[in-house]
Amino acid sequence: MTDVALHPREPQRRLLAVLPTPLVDLSNLSRALAIPRLLLKRDDLTGLETSGNKIRKLEYVIADALAEGADTLVTHGGFQSNHCRATGAVAARLGLGCRLILRSPEHPQNDGNLFLDRLFGARISLIHPAQYAIEKQQLIDAGMAEERAAGRRPYFFPVGASIPLGCWGYIRCFREILDQLGRDTPIDLFAPVSSSGTIAGLILGRALFDAQNVRVLGIPVSDSLPFFQADIRKLLDDTIAQFELGLTVNETPIDLIDGSIGEGYAIPTPAALETLKLVARTEGILLDPTYTAKAISGFLDFVKAGRVRAGALPVFVHTGGVFGLMARRDLFE
Numbered sequence: 001m002t003d004v005a006l007h008p009r010e011p012q013r014r015l016l017a018v019l020p021t022p023l024v025d026l027s028n029l030s031r032a033l034a035i036p037r038l039l040l041k042r043d044d045l046t047g048l049e050t051s052g053n054k055i056r057k058l059e060y061v062i063a064d065a066l067a068e069g070a071d072t073l074v075t076h077g078g079f080q081s082n083h084c085r086a087t088g089a090v091a092a093r094l095g096l097g098c099r100l101i102l103r104s105p106e107h108p109q110n111d112g113n114l115f116l117d118r119l120f121g122a123r124i125s126l127i128h129p130a131q132y133a134i135e136k137q138q139l140i141d142a143g144m145a146e147e148r149a150a151g152r153r154p155y156f157f158p159v160g161a162s163i164p165l166g167c168w169g170y171i172r173c174f175r176e177i178l179d180q181l182g183r184d185t186p187i188d189l190f191a192p193v194s195s196s197g198t199i200a201g202l203i204l205g206r207a208l209f210d211a212q213n214v215r216v217l218g219i220p221v222s223d224s225l226p227f228f229q230a231d232i233r234k235l236l237d238d239t240i241a242q243f244e245l246g247l248t249v250n251e252t253p254i255d256l257i258d259g260s261i262g263e264g265y266a267i268p269t270p271a272a273l274e275t276l277k278l279v280a281r282t283e284g285i286l287l288d289p290t291y292t293a294k295a296i297s298g299f300l301d302f303v304k305a306g307r308v309r310a311g312a313l314p315v316f317v318h319t320g321g322v323f324g325l326m327a328r329r330d331l332f333e
């Protein structure tokens, strides 16, 4: 596979994801809901072990790690983190070490992403949520120090790879969608929001490719709208500054949809579980209870309420999470 330059400021990229991902019509679902058309960007198909949105971001982050001569990837997240599992898989594939600092109950079930992290040979520290909340930075520093003391060259990146480098993954995805649907198609483009890198990349892609007939809408699944307005703006500002993109606040609007968060991160809502079952039965497509089922539920409510712009195609970015679903079979007993 050869790389195709995206933008003059695009950083180095290591090809890791299976791209482009398909963009499909959900014709059974739209018929069932009496909606004219629904489209799904299948970023759950970016690879098997690396499935989901994280691998697009890791393409850029890992290129940087390799350029710096790192031999070990260090990152953190929840014990069912899709990001950590994708990092573990890629580390094994590239012959790198992997150290994961995971926020976890004392005896987590050995299932889903955690099971795979172990299978990929990651060195794992399970940290109780209370300790993780107050000592995260010390834990990361200690992990880095231990790796160095063992003679390794560790490279750290934070949860979700939602840093300016990682944002390029969804700038590229935005371009892929434009190429698939044509530049003249008006699109309302939806994605789940948690560590903010996916939505920030899509917002930047819209601005960089001057796609004025696309509206980008984020659906938070873990925190409040004011939290995400600030979090996403900071990531946009940092990315614009680091890569000298010369974009303004007006060119990078943040449009968020409320109502999908429920009681908080990783606590599925009844509506999300119903949507997950509906999509499985009508389309044979899997969602996950933490991110995509909540967000698609909000997306479908938005479309059903007639809030999509007249003439625009509603497109949802499926960001993956299938292994998280496997770890939550209990929700469907």
Ligand SMILES: Cc1ncc(COP(=O)(O)O)c(C=O)c1O
Residues within 6 Å of the ligand: 052, 053, 081, 082, 083, 160, 162, 192, 193, 194, 195, 196, 197, 198, 199, 288, 291, 292, 319, 320, 321
């Ligand atoms: C399956 C899945 N979907 C969506 C998200 C949210 O994406 P982001 O963290 O880039 O906001 C995540 C990770 O947080 C995820 O694992």
